[in-house]
Amino acid sequence: MTVQQGLLTIPARRGRALSLKAGEAVQIINTHGSQVVDTWVFNTEDITEFLSSEHMRATLGKLWPGKGDALITNRRRAIMTIEEDTSPGQHDTLIAACDSYRYSLLGCTEYHDNCTDNLHAAMRQIGLVAPECPSPLNLWMNIPVAEDGSTGWGEPLSKPGDYVILRAAMDCIVVMSACPQDMVPINGAACTPTEVHYRKLPVAE
Numbered sequence: 001m002t003v004q005q006g007l008l009t010i011p012a013r014r015g016r017a018l019s020l021k022a023g024e025a026v027q028i029i030n031t032h033g034s035q036v037v038d039t040w041v042f043n044t045e046d047i048t049e050f051l052s053s054e055h056m057r058a059t060l061g062k063l064w065p066g067k068g069d070a071l072i073t074n075r076r077r078a079i080m081t082i083e084e085d086t087s088p089g090q091h092d093t094l095i096a097a098c099d100s101y102r103y104s105l106l107g108c109t110e111y112h113d114n115c116t117d118n119l120h121a122a123m124r125q126i127g128l129v130a131p132e133c134p135s136p137l138n139l140w141m142n143i144p145v146a147e148d149g150s151t152g153w154g155e156p157l158s159k160p161g162d163y164v165i166l167r168a169a170m171d172c173i174v175v176m177s178a179c180p181q182d183m184v185p186i187n188g189a190a191c192t193p194t195e196v197h198y199r200k201l202p203v204a205e
């Protein structure tokens with residue numbers, strides 16, 4: 001896709017935080033098509049309230065949210081809504097953010113970039129301390145669930161330029177991590193994490 005005005009970059013393997021007022025939105029773009037973006041949302045007024053996958057699944061009655069669905073907090077309130085989604089809409093809510101323990105188990109003997117550290121670094125960049133690493137909304141992460149309940153590690157179903165628009169239902173902080181996973185093909189068969197782009201959108205008219 002052509003790079004549009006106002007676009008900001010999340011470099012491959014890195015995270016960024018963005019502050020939104022109620023009514024504003026963020027457009028998150030899968031620029032190269034197969035990058036998973038771990039996403040967290042915190043209530044600006046009280047960051048111990050945040051998007052919670054387990055509360056969201058209870059409210060929505062399904063495993064992952066789609067266009068038109070609200071993202072629900074640990075206090076069972078809508079914090080954002082998925083206003084637009086041009087992808088096939090597989091956005092995992094089951095798998096924890098990757099962390100140093102995950103990469104150790106995969107055989108890494110040295111430091112490996114990970115989404116958990118990206119969350120904490122992105123929050124520090126805006127002067128905040130994340131209360132914990134909540135279970136993220138894993139945009140474009142394709143975790144197929146079989147009838148017997150077993151899960152797999154799929155490749156993203158998205159294509160270059162697919163995007164989601166998340167609109168804030170309250171003042172909130174959105175943290176996005178371009179997942180550095182390069183040991184299982186969750187970011188595509190090439191196992192090559194890439195940059196993604198995002199931009200803030202104004203209150204809808």
Ligand SMILES: [Zn+2]
Nearest residue numbers: 098115179180
């Ligand atoms: Zn990750």
